[in-house]
Amino acid sequence: MEVKSAYIHIPFCVRICTYCDFNKYFIHNQPVDEYLDCLIKEMCDSEVRVLETVFVGGGTPTALSYKQLKRLLIAITDIFEIKGEFSFEANPDELTLEKVQLLKDFGVNRLSMGVQTFKPELLEILGRTHHTTDIYQAVTNARAVGIPSISLDLMYHLPQQTLEDFKDSLEKALAMDIDHISSYGLILEPKTQFQT
Template sequence: MEHPLNTTNHVPAVHEWTPRALYIHIPFCTNKCFYCDFNSYVAAGQPIDAYLDALENEMKLTVAEHPPTIINTVFVGGGTPTVLTPPQMTRFLSSVKKYFPLADDVEFTMEANPGTTDMEKLKAMREGGVNRISFGAQTFDDGLLATIGRIHAAQDVIESIANAKAAGFTNLSIDLMFGLPNQTLQQLKDSVTKALELDLPHYSLYGLKVEENTLFHRLYQRDELPLPEEDDELAMYEHLMERLGNAGYRHYEISNFARPGFESQHNTTYWHNEPYYGLGAGAHGYLLGQRHVNIKGVQPYIESANKALPRLEQNNVSVEEAMGDFMMVGLRLQEGVDQLSFERQFNGANLEELFGEALQKLQKQGLLEKVEQPAGYRLTSKGILFGNEVFGAFV
């Protein structure tokens, strides 16, 4: 769509501020899952200690060039960060605290795979400042776990959550996937029942996407990936919304459900299109109107980060692009987008002047509704089911 800003001489600047969120990538895994296109490598034989050295140097260079004020959220993703040994974990977490001033009430999340968090590792995580763990459960059906290339069993999820609670963690989340090969609605219902029995404050629920450079993509191209029909996948999503809603969880973002107060603060940074530091191999960052991607390979990253900031590419984000991003990610949230936040981020720009045509069209289609307080727009219940059609209008 032609952006209205292209026809005017007045282009409001993006409101820029120092990031208050920090993402760090640990690219090592026990094995590569069949659907995964993240920048990750099987840990066996990898120079993990050398990687942590290089990562610490990237921290040092980053804070020298872009000094942080205060960090409210940290998210350590991967890969599987919990493949680090307890001594490596301790060392890594102390380097984070050394370079980044963490808020007293910082939300400090680490991704974990079931079966990779024994009590010694959990103790190292707690002592190092981690206070939230997100476990990749995916499904509680052992047959489906094998189908998607996971090496844990459903029982490992239950034991890992019990260990985390015993170690003092209260802010816990699990990921579940739906639309898996040969998955039935009944299998999903059984998984949701088991997930809810864990009594966690947060659940993330994702439909399978077949990404390039994965085993699933190669199978899909050969017509050897038996995925559920679109209607069945929609029924799975509707079932998830109904079950979690009835259990008292707020559907605060298209793929995420939480008890009040347990929404992911870090991911909300992304959904508000706010800046964040991104460190580690293949990590993305967004600060001072620029997006960057780091070098992806482990050895190339190590060599680069030991000398300079390890950038693969760096791009200025135009105001038009930033505004489109604001709408696309903001409408993922239940609260939607509002005029005041738009003004704050784009120095007084008016949301309806810029996107009026698209907003009216989506309202007529029953996908968006107007909100009075604060003034803005959000997805309707139909819009939640067809979110991609909404987001596409702002590309």
């Protein structure tokens, strides 16, 4: 049997990071509800009904309001039967207990968190919205509601980042007994704040 998986893109963020060249838009004044209307219609039009895995990425899916997130989750789970991994990308400061409980209630079983670094000065340079304490709180919240798998993204080759800085972030992530860690080297892309 052919295996089917889906990637669902939510192209909104509450702030645009200095290095980002992904397909994303500053969420303020964007037609988010209309985007969800179109997305849900497209999912309904799909002939596929059973999926092995679903990954909801962005942008930042957790930038949606609680109500919008619930609407999206209802649609995904009404339309598709998800057999295996159901992943959501998330920013640490947006993983409130309320939102993470909602994700868990609709069967999300993996969170991929954009941590990037534990060093406050580097988070500032990257233009991230979260603080180091948010990372610990987000992991605590996810574990409290029983999300079974947590993945963290880390970045290296950042301006002013030393090898010790990266090792420190890696050690802090490992100390939390995280299920999966991805690390990415910074690429300076044209038309990002880093390059203009």
